[in-house]
Amino acid sequence: MVELKENRELGPELRSCVVSAIEELMAENETVVALEADLGAASGWNRLASADPQRFINVGIAEANMIGVAAGLNLAGYTPFVHTFGPFATRRVFDQLFLSGGYSKNTINIYGSDPGFTVGHNGGTHTTWEDVALLRMIPEAVVCDAADAVQMKWIIKEFSKHKGIHYVRGNRKSVQNIYVEGTDFQLGKGNVLAEGEDILIIAAGQLVSEALTVSKELSKQGIRCEVIDMFTIKPLDRQLIMDEVRGKKRVVTIENHSITGGLGSAVAEVLAEENLAVPLLRIGVDEQFGQVGTPEYLQEVYGLTAEQIKNKVIESMK
Template sequence: MTIELSEKEAYGIELRNVVADRLEKLMEQDDRIIALDADLSAASNWNKLQETHPNQFINVGVSEANMVGMASGLSIAGFIPFIHSFGPFVTRRVFDQLYLSGGYAKTTINIYGSDPGFAVGPNGGTHTTLEDVALMRSIPHAIVCDACCAVQMDWIINEFSKHEGIHYVRGNRKSVHEIYQPGTTFELGRGNVLRTGTDGLLVVSGQLVYEALKVAEHLARKGVSLTVIDMFTIKPLDKELLLKESQDKKFIVTLENHSIIGGLGSAVSEACAESALAIPLKRVGIEERFGEVGTPDYLQETFGLTTEKIEERIQDFLNEINH
């Protein structure tokens, strides 16, 4: 698969609407599908589910831990629960409930954590999640995804409904650049090569896939050829693809809208170390900081995750390994 950036300038529909629309379709097909929200149904647009399927929607109020407990109970009773809240409230705040009532109890809970990293915008530091992937990766057998666009988010939500266990997907509530054509299908645990190159490997997930493609295009003009992998499933990681595409490469860069500790960069580093892959690696992400108040554009700039900042950080890395 080769993605031409010029074809991907347009924004898709808001991801919150993608999730709500997919859940509505699932509810029409299966009355076991139950959606639970923690007093954020207006923000998630899940209030439409309350209108169209009132018997399959529960607003639990500002009570996220209780929401996880209810989802676990619904799973035991044979239902298929989907839960939503802002990323930190549906992972960090309720981690003990997810770990015990979810993972340990072997129940099924499908989780949409919205507005990760710089996507949080002016909601501020308390609402910022830079550690959700790290937390969710630590739950045994959990599946952890980072959706890059509306097409991929729609597929992920639909796919989650088919499997038992703890499933987490993070993604913006608002519109993001489209990457994939409508109807594209994926496979959990399998990454996608979006651009082929000869010098280095750029492994990315989520909203930053668009920036990764732009960076690869810019660096190509400077004589640096990058292979770009959309590693949308961070757990389980596609180690086979990672090792295959690392062959004959001079370096690896990981890119994520998350702390460089415990996220995609850590997962790739662990896989490389365990495979005795001797190759320079740079993790580009959010380093040793908490969130703050600001627009998404301001935060993306502050966190060093704009196209220009990413390119600069990669160029600095290349200068280091070449001297």
């Protein structure tokens, strides 16, 4: 198992980690460029303009054009990183990502911010429960959901080493620490964070912290839960699922996303295709749109707090 933070206090803002990582990449590699869709102040990417104004482009509120420009820059030998809110980085620009990006074999590194309930007061138009599902449909795309600041910074730097469409979703603001500084990860490989013999919990992104809390609370009731951080949803760590599901009474997936097409669907595919006869409980959003509210309120409305998740797991065991 990997080493975890003893106390899961709030860490640095994920947007700051993204900016720091790209600043370091710009200093190391003159081909790295950054593109924004008029959210430079909100995302902190205006710092990148100060670092090197020749390698920062604010395309304005024109996300589809941003993807086209990024594809063109890659054709010219540059390594583009782009940012906007999750729905505008995926749903709004899917055709450009699919054709100018994936089909044309271009490299575009994408940070889709404030997924799911983390969108807060920006409301239903800015809410994405479907970004993972969309990006999973692009052949050979890499899709990640960052659990904390340490993991987010690692993902951004790792993306710069590979060709293709790379997508990471994550809050702009602070989330609870999970990993110690310097933790090394591997794309396409999940991390076992807690051991248990009864239930296999597979979580991704900000809800990894809730999964660890649920595991701890259920252990008080004699229910022992193993927790996996499946931060790379595509390519999925099929072998880890096959290895760790052995002997378990149930598999539970937890995601800040629709249960259709996301982590839960990906795990269900493995269980079915490998003939692993274990009941599956998918915890996420089902047939709902977004709405306005604080992130804390929305997390509760959509049933994604640790207490609500714990109760759903207990109910499923009956």
